[in-house]
Amino acid sequence: MALLQMVLILLPLLQDSGGVVSGQILGADGQPAHGVLVAAMRHGDPRLPGVTALIRLTETDSEGRYRLDRIPPGQYDIVAGPRTAPTYYPGTPLLAKSATLTVTATSRLSNIDFSMTELRITGKVIEEGSGLPAVGAWVSLSGDSGGPGTEAIVRADGSFEFKNIGP
Numbered sequence: 135m136a137l138l139q140m141v142l143i144l145l146p147l148l149q150d151s152g153g154v155v156s157g158q159i160l161g162a163d164g165q166p167a168h169g170v171l172v173a174a175m176r177h178g179d180p181r182l183p184g185v186t187a188l189i190r191l192t193e194t195d196s197e198g199r200y201r202l203d204r205i206p207p208g209q210y211d212i213v214a215g216p217r218t219a220p221t222y223y224p225g226t227p228l229l230a231k232s233a234t235l236t237v238t239a240t241s242r243l244s245n246i247d248f249s250m251t252e253l254r255i256t257g258k259v260i261e262e263g264s265g266l267p268a269v270g271a272w273v274s275l276s277g278d279s280g281g282p283g284t285e286a287i288v289r290a291d292g293s294f295e296f297k298n299i300g301p
Contacts, residue, residue: 152204153241159198159214162252166198170214170250174202177209177234186211205237212246221250258292267292 155174161167172194176187189210190202202212211232212223222232225248235243255275259268273294276283286294 151239152206153237154203155243155246156201157246159194160249162250167250168194168196170194172200172214174205174210175213177211207238209234209236215250223248225249227251255296259288260292
């Protein structure tokens with residue numbers, strides 16, 4: 135019976151162990167980004183270059199707020215957005231420029247707020263020979279993953295734009 139009482143006392147402590155990271159995610163437009171995935175990823179191990187480990191995952195609420203609980207002690211990168219176009223804290227699309235957080239078993243890191251980045255590709259299409267804008271032409275963009283690409287139509291001034299492009 136004494137063992138059972140000890141387990142019942144320790145169980146809540148074990149469930150609440152680990153650090154907490156919380157904050158707010160804003161869209162590129164500065165508005166709260168609701169329904170966005172946010173993750174704590176263990177910062178790269180020098181013995182395993184290029185390998186990251188997803189430790190905790192949550193989704194932002196209607197105000198763009200998130201809370202990642204029970205994070206084991208270690209160093210982490212906080213990332214938000216789709217897998218194909220992530221934004222790392224403090225608001226960069228590049229993991230190499232992210233700010234690494236140190237989490238302890240008792241950490242309560244709040245106000246880890248950042249805005250998501252919008253990656254865009256823009257350009258102009260000019261007709262060969264005439265030098266005039268290629269109005270109504272289609273520009274295609276595809277990645278090396280073999281998946282479906284995306285298309286944009288050329289505007290009257292010859293410009294085109296792809297928004298929210300992943301790396």
